[in-house]
Amino acid sequence: MPVFTEYAAASRELRVLPSFAPPLPRRSPKPEPRSDDVERYEVVVVGAGPAGLMLNLLLARYGLSDESLLCVDAKPTTLKSGQADGLQPRTLETLKSLGLADEILTEGCQMWQVAFWNPSNDKEKIIERTSIIQDVSVPARFPHEVTIHQGRIERILETDLHRYSKRGVQRNTKLIDVKIDEAGDSEFPVIAEIETEGRRQTVRSKYLVGADGARSVVRRSMGLKLEGESLDHIWGVVDLIVDTDFPDIRRRCAIHSPAGSVMVIPRERIATGDYLTRLYVQVPGDINPDNDAETSNETNKPADARSRRSQVTEKTIFDNAAAAFKPYYIRPKKDGAVDWWAAYQIGQRVTDNFSIKDSKGVERVFIAGDACHTHSPKAGQGMNVSMMDSYNLAWKLAYSIHGLTPSAGTAGPDPILATYHKERHTIAQELIAFDRDFSSMFSGKIGASEDEVGGLTHEEFLQVFSRGNGFTSGCGIEYPENMAVNRDKSAKNPISGEDYLSGILRPGRRLLNVRLVRHADGYRRDLQDDFASTGRFRILCLTSTDILDPEGSPQRLLVVIHPRLDRDFMWNDIPNEVKQYSEMSFYSGHELDDVYKAYGVDIAKGALAVVRPDGYVGIVVALEDAERVERFLESLICTV
Template sequence: LRINLHLGLDVVELHIGLADIRNRCAVHSESGSVMVIPREQIATGEYLTRLYVQDPGDVDAKADRTTTPGDEKKSSDKKKRAEVTLEYIFGQANAVFAPYKIKIREGTVPDWYAAYQIGQRMSPKFSSRTPDGVDRIFIVGDACHTHSPKAGQGMNVSMMDSFNLSWKLAHSILGLTPHASENGADTVLETFEAERVDTARQLIEFDAKFSHMFSGKLNAETGLTHDEFLKVFRDGSGFTSGCGLEYKPSRLIWSPQNSDDMVVATGDPINGALTVGRRFLNVELKRYADNTTRQLHDELPSNGRYRLMVLTSSDLLEPDRQSQKALEACATIADKHPAGSIDLAIIHPLKERFEWTQIPSCVKRLAEMRTYGLAKTEDAYKIYGITKEQGAIVAIRPDGYVGALCRLSALDTVEKYFQGCLITI
């Protein structure tokens, strides 16, 4: 296996005439490639910029692993990394940016610079069972997957590993999850490995493809086009943000094929259309109780609770119609599980003002400060891909992923979903 050596550095301020220097972008030329990542403003008021610079030479990824212990002679690859200087990095960057010239502003120094190799490795398992058949040992982050460090994708995926494990582990320790396995294993906790191994595999495959394309040249000889590179470049945002991930069907993810009661939202999931297995994205809403504009993600903090979100239809104020039946049934479902394990939340599409007495009393009891109408700036129903005539019930996991998306009439399906996630009381 041979892979490219890459050079990285953070600098305070760059002098260059390139217009895109304050945008995340990749620059290709016959001399190689440079990725530009604008960073944050620091205490001096200036802005950092990160450059990833491709070294034109190759290094042997196996060489470092085959060096015998105690051998004073380092591998040629280690020597090459040790010999990298700031002047060398800027020389290579300027060759790529030509005819533009790039240099550090006088009086400042780089925050850091280094040379590193890109390699993709992944552990086949993220958990280990003790003789009693129960998962008791878990690994996350770099302990189970390594890849290029570009754009913080490793850090973000590692944090998602940890969060995925932490809420399931907390529920297991607190006795909130049903133990359906014959050996007493926690069937909810067991989903950690299945979900995160699949995510890591997707990340490794993407990273290998992206690293290969970044190191290649855009020309007819290689067959690599600008449009192909741009598509892969954009796809990478799914790993750095988490919004591009989609968990496969499981105890916690009920796909639309599982039941005719499921809803399939219309629209692009990246732009917010509700999709089972994907993140429940933020929208701006108006809270009914105090008529204030709220960001939904601020209203639903990551506190280990499931959310039972009811998007009522336009028949909300009509007694004995589907919206009111759904609200009453969802309140009953929440009451069947441990207190505080499920938060009820409501979004309605009505423009006219109404009184609490016109809707089921359970709404004020369980969701007084989690009942919302539409904001002037955004239409939550349009963003989520749900019609106001149909409405929907959304089961949201503690990590913010959609576990089930059901019709307002699919109350038995909603109840069965939560019975698989939480104990009943």
């Protein structure tokens, strides 16, 4: 197109850049620089694993600058040796809401199916495939898990962090001690002693978050303990390129063979074009009946276990894998095909408190991730629950620091900060309980027939697996009632149905993604894309069928969905406010998914829901109860 006359505004040049998340508004004054030689930050994050990086990234996106936020990590470079490798569907939804899912979905291993292998009645076959089921059996935007090197997730988070923070993570810096010292400076009462390449330094902050792993210095400095037990099962884990004739090597597999148990986790393709496989292999002795203690899943003999685990080598892992896979062979594809191996003992432990208060009751120190909970890796939960701890904490901290909560700016506690422990401790306890059942069962023997005495039937195992899917997918977790989760039973409930796992709206649960057609342009869109993780509350309105009635009274809304109506309409047939406030987020909820059915909303009555910054439903009310939404929001956000 040859052009003859041309004009361009200067602002047009900015259109070439990648989008940035808009920061939250700030109502509180920014801290003034002081003349003493103690560095002061509003938040110090200790640890840059998945939990610490996620927290740091979210706070930076929400608007905390390098002057406000410091993240330190003892390691010299980006972590390259992480052990986790699984991302749940809910974590994928969260990463998508941050614009960080593409590389993971494209380059990771999408794990769609699980195969169960059990002892065969045919002694020649030794083991046989009992069933193949979908790995994720609950509705989710991404109906599969993704397995990928933890270091890669961290690199993706850190690369994005550098778009918002010049400093990024301060490396080579280890935490020596943390204490609360209100007398010295009541605004910045948290004192962290840190050491960077031999140089000691004291840093003060308003808040400090320990995302420093299972051996957390923050946790120990605060006198918190991981409570729980180590079970008596020893496992080896190995990442490698395999050579095998086992037919399901690219499926997640639970293999219970007469020679022991193995879990197969297919992994991503690497630069050579080969695909990695992770194997979890039961270590011998564990199911060997010559030690009475080891036949019971409940018995703990840490001393015995410790002596056995120290004897685990690469060879013992492969020998045991080879035995469990029989009649199939399995071996490393070539020399150097083993990427990583380790031995571990199953244990489930959780800390009683995820936060520590100062003398005025203000939460000052938080812990997140492995610092609060440790468990077995087999349900693929660790990295996910850790990042979701941070996803839960970040917006609450940012709201409080930015002066966006009703009590922000007062000297007393900000109740929103207490909901972090309330919500995430509940999930951690459920995680521990689930993992205990799942691991015990997985380490147990499964009989060749259903009537085997003392063993587990395949059907029992399958049941636990499927029941656990709401939890393991991350899509079924439900936060308990608190100021940010309102399930007031005395109010009118516009929702029918209780199959919350399938999407029925429920305060405390994440908003299920649905596919919609946008009124303005016919765009076939995923609803969750209107709920980007930018720290904002949103109101979702499912209108009733009377939206075409000129007497209908819409609210000041953000996202609006309408049911199937009895005639076509244009903007001027519906209340002005819909176009004014929701032109680009007004959808038909019937052309692709049946949204009203999925959410349990009567099309004749409609419903209003508040969705929190982390994508969880805060409250659901009848359309005529809009003032309940107002009261709910007023308890969380200050009014201006």
